Amino acid sequence: xxxxxxxxxxxxxxxxxxxxxxxxxxxxxxxxxxxxxxxxxxxxxxxxxxxxxxxxxxxxxxxxxxxxxxxxxxxxxxxxxxxxxxxxxxxxxxxxxxxxxxxxxxxxxxxxxxxxxxxxxxxxxxxxxxxxxxxxxxxxxxxxxxxxxxxxxxxxxxxxxxxxxxxxxxxxxxxxxxxxxxxxxxxxxxxxxxxxxxxxxxxxxxxx
Numbered sequence: 001x002x003x004x005x006x007x008x009x010x011x012x013x014x015x016x017x018x019x020x021x022x023x024x025x026x027x028x029x030x031x032x033x034x035x036x037x038x039x040x041x042x043x044x045x046x047x048x049x050x051x052x053x054x055x056x057x058x059x060x061x062x063x064x065x066x067x068x069x070x071x072x073x074x075x076x077x078x079x080x081x082x083x084x085x086x087x088x089x090x091x092x093x094x095x096x097x098x099x100x101x102x103x104x105x106x107x108x109x110x111x112x113x114x115x116x117x118x119x120x121x122x123x124x125x126x127x128x129x130x131x132x133x134x135x136x137x138x139x140x141x142x143x144x145x146x147x148x149x150x151x152x153x154x155x156x157x158x159x160x161x162x163x164x165x166x167x168x169x170x171x172x173x174x175x176x177x178x179x180x181x182x183x184x185x186x187x188x189x190x191x192x193x194x195x196x197x198x199x200x201x202x203x204x205x206x207x208x
Contacts, residue, residue, distance in 0.1 A: 002042045002100050003087060003097075003147060004095035005084065006084055006146055007084050008030065008031035010026045010027055011029070013057055013077065015077070021062050022062045022072065023051075024048070024062055025058065025059050029056065031083065034053075040100065041083060043081050043145070044145050046066060046070045047099070047101065048060035071144075080173045086100075096142075096147050097189055103131055104128060104130065104131050106160075107125065108180065109125065120163045120164070121169060122163050124161045125161075132153075134195060135153055135160050143183050144183045145184065148164075
């Protein structure tokens with residue numbers, strides 16, 4: 001479990017295909033967190049298990065399911081990655097409950113920097129209908145592991161828009177995104193539970 005509050009930005013050191021999928025090596029240089037093998041780390045919102053920590057580099061394995069549903073298969077050496085360690089008992093929940101189970105990806109279709117005019121910085125992302133059903137006005141969404149509030153949306157056109165404060169721009173990778181970039185999306189767990197439950201109730205009702 002995570003909060004969607006990014007704690008550090010790491011760098012992709014290398015990627016290599018394996019029989020099981022892909023071995024991803026991340027350079028967390030500058031972060032004082034010292035995880036052990038078996039610990040969970042969110043990499044741009046994707047929960048991965050630390051395999052080893054050799055020479056200050058963190059190794060993770062990603063299986064085909066993970067590669068298919070996330071942006072990890074698009075990464076290359078030098079890419080910057082949002083990092084967050086898993087929650088510990090007693091930690092504050094400053095963002096929202098993020099599972100680290102990416103539901104799919106979205107594509108940036110608009111970036112508006114109105115900060116100089118007092119309008120703020122906004123990013124618009126298009127989603128597939130399967131992801132859009134979990135998006136609600138002023139609801140929570142994790143984008144590349146960042147806990148954000150949906151500022152605007154259009155269910156018919158299948159897009160959401162988020163407003164970014166300077167702190168988010170400084171401490172995450174989202175401010176560097178441009179039109180065409182692909183990002184990881186995780187819907188709010190509570191909304192997904194409600195949608196799923198109502199769907200099951202509807203199916204059972206029609207079968208009764």
